Amino acid sequence: MSERVAVRKTYKLFIGGKFPRSESGRSYLVQSTNVSLASRKDARDAVVAARAAVKGWAGATAYNRGQILYRVAEMLEGRREQFVALGVPGDEVDAAVDRWVWYAGWADKLPQVYGGANPVAGPYFNLSAPEPTGVVAVVAPEAPALLGLVGVIAPAIVTGNTVVVAASPTQPLAAVTLAEVLATSDLPGGVVNILTGRIAETAPTLAAHLDVNALDLTGVADAELAAELEVRAAENLKRVLRPAPADHDWTADPGLTRMTRLLETKTVWHPKGV
Amino acid sequence: MTATATSARSDLTELGRSETALRAFLHGLPGVDQVGAEQRAAQLGTRSIKTTAKAQAIDLAIRMVDLTTLEGADTPGKVRALAAKALRPDPADPTCPHVGAVCVYPAMVPHVAEVLRGSAVHLASVATAFPSGQAPLEVRLADTRAAVAAGADEIDMVINRGAFLAGRYAEVHDEIVAVKEACGDAHLKVILETGELATYDNVRRASWLAMLAGGDFIKTSTGKVPVAATLPVTLVMLEAVRDFRAATGRQVGVKPAGGIKTTKDAIKYLVMVDETVGADWLDPDWFRFGASSLLNDLLMQRTKLTTGVYPGPDYFTLD
Numbered sequence: 001m002s003e004r005v006a007v008r009k010t011y012k013l014f015i016g017g018k019f020p021r022s023e024s025g026r027s028y029l030v031q032s033t034n035v036s037l038a039s040r041k042d043a044r045d046a047v048v049a050a051r052a053a054v055k056g057w058a059g060a061t062a063y064n065r066g067q068i069l070y071r072v073a074e075m076l077e078g079r080r081e082q083f084v085a086l087g088v089p090g091d092e093v094d095a096a097v098d099r100w101v102w103y104a105g106w107a108d109k110l111p112q113v114y115g116g117a118n119p120v121a122g123p124y125f126n127l128s129a130p131e132p133t134g135v136v137a138v139v140a141p142e143a144p145a146l147l148g149l150v151g152v153i154a155p156a157i158v159t160g161n162t163v164v165v166a167a168s169p170t171q172p173l174a175a176v177t178l179a180e181v182l183a184t185s186d187l188p189g190g191v192v193n194i195l196t197g198r199i200a201e202t203a204p205t206l207a208a209h210l211d212v213n214a215l216d217l218t219g220v221a222d223a224e225l226a227a228e229l230e231v232r233a234a235e236n237l238k239r240v241l242r243p244a245p246a247d248h249d250w251t252a253d254p255g256l257t258r259m260t261r262l263l264e265t266k267t268v269w270h271p272k273g274v
Numbered sequence: 275m276t277a278t279a280t281s282a283r284s285d286l287t288e289l290g291r292s293e294t295a296l297r298a299f300l301h302g303l304p305g306v307d308q309v310g311a312e313q314r315a316a317q318l319g320t321r322s323i324k325t326t327a328k329a330q331a332i333d334l335a336i337r338m339v340d341l342t343t344l345e346g347a348d349t350p351g352k353v354r355a356l357a358a359k360a361l362r363p364d365p366a367d368p369t370c371p372h373v374g375a376v377c378v379y380p381a382m383v384p385h386v387a388e389v390l391r392g393s394a395v396h397l398a399s400v401a402t403a404f405p406s407g408q409a410p411l412e413v414r415l416a417d418t419r420a421a422v423a424a425g426a427d428e429i430d431m432v433i434n435r436g437a438f439l440a441g442r443y444a445e446v447h448d449e450i451v452a453v454k455e456a457c458g459d460a461h462l463k464v465i466l467e468t469g470e471l472a473t474y475d476n477v478r479r480a481s482w483l484a485m486l487a488g489g490d491f492i493k494t495s496t497g498k499v500p501v502a503a504t505l506p507v508t509l510v511m512l513e514a515v516r517d518f519r520a521a522t523g524r525q526v527g528v529k530p531a532g533g534i535k536t537t538k539d540a541i542k543y544l545v546m547v548d549e550t551v552g553a554d555w556l557d558p559d560w561f562r563f564g565a566s567s568l569l570n571d572l573l574m575q576r577t578k579l580t581t582g583v584y585p586g587p588d589y590f591t592l593d
Contacts, residue, residue: 044584047584047586051586051587205584208582208583208584209583209584209586210583210584210585210586210588210589211584211585211586211587211588212586235583
């Protein structure tokens, strides 16, 4: 038997359920591996893919979305060793799996907790229901590579939003590997899109894009850049999520804020019979 | 194509008189190298057009759009809105040019004519039992006359594919001549429906047949069959109009229609026009895009170039 020729892996972007190279053809070196360096056009393409996926994903039943998020947890569990090999601690992978399961459970409960009947002074049945805001652009936290990423993606998509994520520039391998998990989890293409590369290149395009509805600045450490992105986001009144840039404890109970900040409330007034 | 280029003009005009001569001429046209045509089209599609050149190309493409709606569900209100959009595609930007024409069904022509009166936007109407063309000639001619009488100054006719594919070239020829006559002063665009012609050789023959019969434009498709305009088919047609002008001195326009949805696609066509027939055809009088959703993508790209920000589809009207 001759020795096997090694199969080298190329880490690519994740757009619309596919793994394309950057349209610019560029790549950069991380952990002695080539990773695609996303361009502004890739960001634009990712937004188009995310927008196209909104109708189907927001229109799916909450129960179905919960099932799919649980499926992600199952697939992630099965790839535990792969993440460990990339340098992600085993504890963190376990916590990430648990996080998916936790959010999966919220899919059909959040509308009950966060919506409901309102008491009004009139012959009306008045009902509020939370709805997804649409396309959310996310700058993922630098670390922890996997848990931080899951911690920003899961709360955005569980309610029916679709996301374009600018992954951590220094730890993109876990992000692309998570994309492989998502691609095999019945998650419709385009619901999650992942761009690897420089935040300073992709984030301003996403922040200014008029077809993006919300912006999550969790991973932007530079206060000046964060302020600039907020200014850009103001153009079409995007919802902006900008947590305090403290050392966030991603293993703690995440709370509901990440989910509820990316919702719109629809209120219906229905006339009551005599 | 040297054989045709050297033909005397009088010979060509005589061709329509005899089925035998017409068949001999059309089948004497050199065959199309399928692999070569597809390769050439793919190669021309790789050009990178950026910044100022892109801005020019986008404005030119907007001026070339035949803004089209050909649905059973068209209403007077809908076509009036479309005509208003044709006049001012981007109401927020007065520097945005108007489109080439509005293209509707004959019954909708009067409603569009009201809106377009006095403007430079042309009013095209499909006719001759569009999209199949499978109606008696008298009905098709009446259809054409009615559209012209209602105010259309461009007529998009479909050729009789049944007769063409059966090899009855003279019949197709005479029908086009008859429709041209029914058009009067209106421009005649001849739809070849290349998706149903099966081979590039047939596309080349149909192009020549339509031009010999007096068509002012040759158009690829109705948009009603699965295969619409493609780059290689348009390349074959562009070569045909180039050779036809060399042989007869008469310039004929080309209109790819159907399936062209993005600015990127449109620019590929413009590159191909420039490379194949030259700048003479880079004008709304000689090259048009039959499209509806293309216009919004052109406007989005135009806005991106002028403002630096990607706009979304929510910022432009739905057609």
